[in-house]
Amino acid sequence: MKRKTQTIHFYLFILPWILGFLIFSLYPILASLFYSFTDYNITSSPVFVGLKNYITAFHDEIFWRSIKATLYYTALSVPVGLLLSLIFALLLNQLAVGKGLFRTLMYLPSMVSGVSMSLLWVWIFNPQYGMANYFLSLFGVQGPAWLSSETWAVPSLIIMSFWTTGEGMVLFIAALQGVPRSLNEAALLDGANWFDRFCNVTMPMISPVFMFQLIINVINSFQVFTQAFVMTQGGPHYATTFYVYNIYQNAFVDFKMGYASALSWMLLIVVMVVTALIMKFSNKYVYYEGGENG
Amino acid sequence: MNAQTVRNGSRKKAKAGSVIGILVLIFITIIMLFPIFIMITTSLKSLGEIFQFPPSIIPKNPSLDNYVNVFKTLNFLPYFKNSILVSACVVVGTLLSSSLVAFGFSRYDAPGKKLLFMLLLATMMIPYPSIMIPQFLLFNQLQWIDTLKPLVVPAFFGSAYMVFLLKQFFGSLNNELFDAARIDGCNEFRVYRKIALPLCKPALATVAIFSFIWSWDDLLSPVIYLNSTENYTLPVLLASMTSKFRVPPWNTMMSAALLTALPCMLLFIFCQKYFVEGIVTTGLKG
Numbered sequence: 001m002k003r004k005t006q007t008i009h010f011y012l013f014i015l016p017w018i019l020g021f022l023i024f025s026l027y028p029i030l031a032s033l034f035y036s037f038t039d040y041n042i043t044s045s046p047v048f049v050g051l052k053n054y055i056t057a058f059h060d061e062i063f064w065r066s067i068k069a070t071l072y073y074t075a076l077s078v079p080v081g082l083l084l085s086l087i088f089a090l091l092l093n094q095l096a097v098g099k100g101l102f103r104t105l106m107y108l109p110s111m112v113s114g115v116s117m118s119l120l121w122v123w124i125f126n127p128q129y130g131m132a133n134y135f136l137s138l139f140g141v142q143g144p145a146w147l148s149s150e151t152w153a154v155p156s157l158i159i160m161s162f163w164t165t166g167e168g169m170v171l172f173i174a175a176l177q178g179v180p181r182s183l184n185e186a187a188l189l190d191g192a193n194w195f196d197r198f199c200n201v202t203m204p205m206i207s208p209v210f211m212f213q214l215i216i217n218v219i220n221s222f223q224v225f226t227q228a229f230v231m232t233q234g235g236p237h238y239a240t241t242f243y244v245y246n247i248y249q250n251a252f253v254d255f256k257m258g259y260a261s262a263l264s265w266m267l268l269i270v271v272m273v274v275t276a277l278i279m280k281f282s283n284k285y286v287y288y289e290g291g292e293n294g
Numbered sequence: 295m296n297a298q299t300v301r302n303g304s305r306k307k308a309k310a311g312s313v314i315g316i317l318v319l320i321f322i323t324i325i326m327l328f329p330i331f332i333m334i335t336t337s338l339k340s341l342g343e344i345f346q347f348p349p350s351i352i353p354k355n356p357s358l359d360n361y362v363n364v365f366k367t368l369n370f371l372p373y374f375k376n377s378i379l380v381s382a383c384v385v386v387g388t389l390l391s392s393s394l395v396a397f398g399f400s401r402y403d404a405p406g407k408k409l410l411f412m413l414l415l416a417t418m419m420i421p422y423p424s425i426m427i428p429q430f431l432l433f434n435q436l437q438w439i440d441t442l443k444p445l446v447v448p449a450f451f452g453s454a455y456m457v458f459l460l461k462q463f464f465g466s467l468n469n470e471l472f473d474a475a476r477i478d479g480c481n482e483f484r485v486y487r488k489i490a491l492p493l494c495k496p497a498l499a500t501v502a503i504f505s506f507i508w509s510w511d512d513l514l515s516p517v518i519y520l521n522s523t524e525n526y527t528l529p530v531l532l533a534s535m536t537s538k539f540r541v542p543p544w545n546t547m548m549s550a551a552l553l554t555a556l557p558c559m560l561l562f563i564f565c566q567k568y569f570v571e572g573i574v575t576t577g578l579k580g
Contacts, residue, residue, distance in 0.1 A: 014395045016450065025417050028427075031428035123544045163329060
């Protein structure tokens with residue numbers, strides 16, 4: 001086919017995405033940058049206020065609390081979740097039979113995602129009649145008030161997040177199956193024990209998948225919303241007012257579109273910086289087969 | 295010690311290890327499934343039985359009354375219809391648009407293609423909360439607030455994840471097939487429609503399943519766009535229930551939560567093959 005016809009066909013076929021990109025990605029990004037420098041409550045037109053919204057954010061106690069809550073949640077749920085899914089995958093990968101069955105059963109809770117899962121855990125964490133405190137009572141422990149306790153609200157949500165480690169596990173299983181048998185056998189003949197083989201063979205081979213999951217999980221947990229909306233409404237006393245929940249409140253409850261846009265732009269920048277940092281940092285540790293460095 | 299004895303020794307160890315491994319896995323699986331078990335048993339209990347301490351593990355008089363109540367008192371059916379309507383439209387839109395775009399990216403060479411593909415990948419990183427406000431204002435201008443349109447229309451403009459997944463698949467198809475069709479006089483759209491699409495049915499199934507689940511579970515955008523109760527999708531209905539009751543009837547709510555989760559769970563159980571493929575190709579999640 002001639003180059004010119006190819007070009008025409010290419011642009012015709014990808015036209016839907018180009019339009020979508022312009023309308024639903026590029027325009028919103030630029031527009032929210034613009035709105036972030038304005039006062040805008042939808043009913044009257046936006047008024048330019050310069051950096052006011054950004055300065056307000058830095059003096060806003062709820063803004064700092066939302067960052068603290070989000071980082072707290074991320075710092076515990078992501079690494080522990082990754083570790084658990086890796087352990088589950090390693091255990092599963094050793095099985096000669098029943099791999100598929102265990103994988104199905106362990107992934108199933110991830111399918112009850114979102115609101116149903118949240119409602120279920122509100123019930124489990126019910127301080128009086130919930131299963132969580134019943135279990136603790138079997139060991140003679142008086143359980144906390146969980147979601148209605150300022151100290152325990154975020155840890156409750158972190159605990160709940162571990163029931164979706166099946167997702168990461170599936171990715172790790174796929175990665176583990178890609179580790180060449182010959183490498184492990186060679187290491188075995190050299191007298192390497194289980195731990196040595198894990199550190200020097202398995203881990204380097206699956207490190208790109210590990211990296212990828214780390215980035216995706218950090219980005220996702222920066223955007224945690226459903227749990228706060230359904231289970232705690234940001235409380236008690238702002239304990240679970242996560243960053244995106246705070247954006248939602250400002251934009252769609254208080255209609256402070258300008259301020260909320262400033263918050264959402266900061267989220268965009270943070271997500272990009274974190275992604276870049278993790279990728280840069282990982283270049284040192286991640287092994288890409290074929291010596292490709294990226 | 296020669297290689298053989300090393301192997302035999304480690305085989306014995308491996309055998310003992312795998313027995314312990316299986317036991318640990320069974321234990322973990324029970325823990326992982328326990329919340330779902332609680333959801334099911336709670337949905338079969340009476341109101342009196344759920345507010346009881348210690349809670350019963352197995353319901354004393356299991357009954358399906360709560361499921362009847364989901365339809366009678368919670369008026370579940372209209373919301374179920376809304377959810378089905380939204381998810382079905384999103385699936386159709388995503389399939390159409392993403393397959394066209396992916397076909398374009400995989401079969402033609404053109405100036406600017408590399409850059410555009412990089413842009414496509416970059417849009418996967420954009421957090422939805424960062425762009426939801428201008429999107430909302432845009433749909434507000436169109437007077438689409440409190441309709442299902444804002445939840446459906448963007449799907450017809452391609453999803454970056456799905457384009458990526460389908461592009462991988464189209465790229466693996468044999469070029470000769472397409473050339474043969476062209477020689478037979480097919481135009482490019484016919485080649486896409488008659489050759490490419492039928493060949494990538496499994497990948498299309500993966501796309502359909504994932505876009506269904508994402509749209510079915512979505513809470514943030516319906517919460518933003520839907521104001522009147524009659525327009526709610528199931529997640530919004532469930533989310534509004536906690537504040538509706540002074541003492542929530544957890545048994546009925548668990549029935550509703552289970553019924554809401556059921557389509558995705560069934561899809562997963564019966565279409566696992568496509569799931570694993572999708573997760574592994576793109577790293578996307580259910």
